[in-house]
Amino acid sequence: MQNDFTSHSLNTSLSINLTASNQTFAGSLGRRNPDDCYSFSLSGSSSLSLSLDSLSANADLQLLDGNGSTIAGSHNRHNTDESLGITVGAGTYYIQVSRVGSANTSYNLKAFKNEAPQSLQFNTYKGSYEAGETVNLTNTRVFDPNGANDLARVDFWLQKDGSNWQDISDAVQFTVDNADSRYGSFTYSLNSLSSGIYQLQAKAYDKLGNSTQSTQTTFKVGAASDWFDQNIQDEVIRSATRSRFGDGLLDRNDMVSILRESKDGNVVDATELADIRTLIGNTSYIKISEHVRVLSNKVANNDTANQKYQGNSLGNLVAGSSDVQLENLINKWFYGSDRPQTSYTYQYASGSLFQNGVSYEDIKQGGMNDCYFLAGLASTASRTLNTIESMFIDNGDNTFTIRFWRNGVADYVTVDRYLPTDTSGAFVYASKGSHYSNGGNELWVAFAEKAYAQLNESGWIYQNNTNTYEGIGKGGYMSDAFAQITGKKAALGKAIDCNSIINAFNSGQLVGFGSKTNGVAANIVAGHAYSLVGYDASTQKFTLFNPWGMNTNASKPGIIEVSWSEVQSNFSYWDTTV
Template sequence: MPSNISVNSFSKAKDLNIASLPVTITDWVGGRETNDYYKISFTNRSSFNVVIDKLSADADLQLLNSQGDVVVGSYNRNISTETINRKLDAGTYYIRVYQVGRTTAAYRLQMSLNEAPQSLQFSTDKITYSSGETVKLVNTNVFDRNGVKDLTRVDLWLKKEGNAWQNISDVTSFLINQSDNRQGTFSYDLQGLGAGKYQLWGIAYDKSGNGSNDVFSSFDVVGTQDWFDENILDGGIRQTARARFADKVIDRNDMIAILRSSKDNNAVDSTELTDLQTLLKNSSYLQIPEHVKVLTGKVLGSQVANQKYQGKQLGNLSIGSSDVQLENLISKWFLGGDRPTTTYKYQYASGSLFQNGIAYQDIKQGDLDNCYFLSSLAATAFRTPNTIKNMFIDNGDGTFTVRFWQNGQADYVTVDRYLPTSITGYFVYASKGSHYQNANNELWVALAEKAYAQLNESGWIYQDNTNSYNGIAEGYASDALMQITGLKSASNSLNLQNILSAFNSGQLISFATKSNVPSFMVAGHAYTLVGYNSSSQTFQLFNPWGVDNYTSKPGILQLKWSDMQAYLSYWEGTTNRVVST
């Protein structure tokens, strides 16, 4: 066996020059030399890797600090390879290889390291700038003993006096010095900064995640400040928001443009996310309309409905979210791009939102068991058509923002004009039988139904919480009435005086039929009360299947009170008169 090239005492450890790494040593431990010690010193934080393999018998491996205390060890059994991979601060360390058991163990020792970047330098080209002037970094230099190609980024943070540090875009491109590939330079500009005192902080990182020295540079920006200078840090967002606020309103199109302005560098950073949230928090000052405020909150906030988009995973917006994720969130809430799932084909529907006013006769149920919802729409259209009119905001781009109510608070979703059709091009749900290319189509019922299906994914309308048409099948008119009008509602047993009192006071009323009814009625179905003749004591009920439904179930029924008692189970209605909203 060759002589042992290391020594078996801590104080006389073999000194390895860092410049010699990576290094491979073949040696052994056994007999009276049960330990081998190696000494190595780092002048910079480094990623250090040491391996012993090709063992002839069991031996273990330890990394010790300068006092001889164990930092970390590798203790595999038998002749398994022992490995230590550790990030270490500058200092002196020892590697100990020692015998386990009584058998002499030959081994191969391999050591390598990746030192942190040794030096980072930069400064600003001036110390005082005018508001809006470009801040340029000069005298940029970074030195990495492992080569500039080992660098991944210079991580930059910006702090305005009185504010917290904000992570800004990184430097990711370096120009390598042709005479020394360990040195490099970079370019970097800051634009759109408002007046104030600033500090810039940078650290260079290599592929192992080791960081260089910290560099700080201070500068001032002087000039007249406006609200955007004082509150919005990201230059792109500030510039876009300021320009869009020229008319003193941030409307829907303005907000979409502002959201998209945060997608530089293919991701949303912490500064951009904070700035967008600041804009939303100041909606009163910025005159952001209520529906834009709500939809923006859904893009920026935590929403159960954000988990999916077009059937695929999406997720809430966060620091580091990609530009694609942000665009999908914009599409979902502002553009109606996340249509409810269905087995039918979507086609762009011709026609207009309303034709010749709003009436309950506009309603015609399709191949979906959602009579409770359509009956509630009919009751609303009958009593207060302005409530239906005010549900919709025509965005002028083929989309409509639709309002519902949750516990008295307005909530909104956006739908486009695409509706499910049969293979021959006819609507299959609300407005069934109308062809999608018919210029006389009246779309409000079908769009309200589609919006309700999308709203279902938000998790509060008491359905199955999916963005689907089937998800809104079967339900209660009392829920739908409340969500359409914002008024409280209730389910009630049949009582003639109570029904007449509610109807005469202007309340919205829907009836549920029993399971055993005459052939001219639909069992387990919702009908809307649209009239009462006190002379003949006859109730007039509307069937959501439609006035002209081409079935044996007429769209309008005339029933006596005795018929009502015989065929109806209960009634649901608002608990107070509707005031147009």
């Protein structure tokens, strides 16, 4: 307790030093000293607690500013205790204790201060971040004159791109500085921020609710550096690809659009070509439908068939290629516009891909010698329908992408709905005789044959490497067709052996017979491919299908049943998958 004193004016006030601990100042009021004054100074915002007790008569308590103006007061009646609680800023202040009435009284003035935290500092670790990157604060520090243990929280607010401020989580754990217990530090981070310019603002509060001034910092969150930033140089291609890859897959329409973006003005430059090849070649991150990747590769890289387009010179895509060349390559591979050359007239074929499912009986050979290929289709259709069904992709725009196999690796070619017809409008090749306008046409065989003719130009199906029907119409081996249609390995020209043939067929392999070139029975076509579609162990008869088709030639029927001796007499070899 401080000693009693007498002070009548501000000029003669007693200077005291308020602390965070409650102090008591004893005094008395009478006729000669109706007022006592105490002065003190604050270096920063502080909460004051003032009280007056032990009164025997009425006295008032007031807080004055440095000019002597009243800030607050307590004016209870009689000898009731007085009290004040107030927060004020830095400056000089006076406490005035005043007698009310004529009675003398002693008193105890009790006072303490709780200074507000006076400084808050923090920074972001860096000024710019990628989207989704954690933003950690560094150099965090709060000064509280009452000690870091008096700190309650740091209240954070966040604003993005000038929008409304958002109240976000507070920092509430503080580490006291070993060198000076008035300082405390804290950890704080922000997560999952999207792209934008951010303002981060905060105040530190003590346990009585006093706070520092606001502290603020600015930082930027940009788009994250992704695969496209790291691997695609051309901005237009990068933007188009990133946008279209939003669903995690590049489909046919996506890739055609991206390919068409691969030119500045009228030319495909080296950067654009490199970007497209990078995109197509990446299989670990970029997901592209298999057939789309294969066709895109034919456009952007090399294929023997690229040398011609609709009978004219074209060439592989290179740096400096024109936009016209690029568009022709797209049309060739994605839209089937490079139809096989023929002397007949192309007409738009009505009908559907399949009618009542797949059957080898759908096959009807036309006016060229491609029985080896059609027999391959027939054998496949008779044993594994799903292989035929999965060959075809309906693109939804009257084009169909058709799968073949090259040494066990899928290859693709696209055809449109146009098929060669004679002057009467009838198909001249597969499905010969059907009119192009017939809505009941089943088109899968004719489309497969057309695709095979187009694929011939790529130079690997063992024909004459031209995009013509004639190019696949000079005979061939069923074993090649088996492998190219199914992806399985196949054996060529095996010597006729009954048990081997039966075992192969019963194990699910495709089997085809090659008839002798002369000396065959009247109901068998010489030098022709037949599909083995059945074997009856009880009768020991083999059922063979003639690709000329059902009910087309009475003397050379579509189905024949032959004994083993007839097989030996009329057929010189057999091909099979293995």
